Amino acid sequence: MKTCKDNFEIPIELRGEDVYDMFYIFDDEDEAINYVIEKYKKDKNLLISDLYEEEFMREEYGKENYLRSASIEGTLILSELMNGEYMLWDAY
Numbered sequence: 001m002k003t004c005k006d007n008f009e010i011p012i013e014l015r016g017e018d019v020y021d022m023f024y025i026f027d028d029e030d031e032a033i034n035y036v037i038e039k040y041k042k043d044k045n046l047l048i049s050d051l052y053e054e055e056f057m058r059e060e061y062g063k064e065n066y067l068r069s070a071s072i073e074g075t076l077i078l079s080e081l082m083n084g085e086y087m088l089w090d091a092y
Helices: 029-039 044-051 055-061
Strands: 019-026 069-073 076-080 086-091
Touching: 019 029, 029 044, 029 076, 029 086, 044 069, 044 076
Parallel strands: none
Antiparallel strands: 019 086, 069 076, 076 086
């Protein structure tokens, strides 16, 4: 897990979103899921279900058009990046 510093550039995958703040980048999905369920006391099965909600569209139209994401609480979001990393960020 890497912390996003103040001058961290918004990843291209999130540039169309209302990014307020960026907190962490995780090396992979497992690391991201484990952090969220431990830190925010989320149900692992519900989190995974939310992340994979549009899996059928992803299979048909490709990863670049349907990156995984899940709302954690309020405006806090976990999003997949094209390189396989995941970012925990806050929206306006």
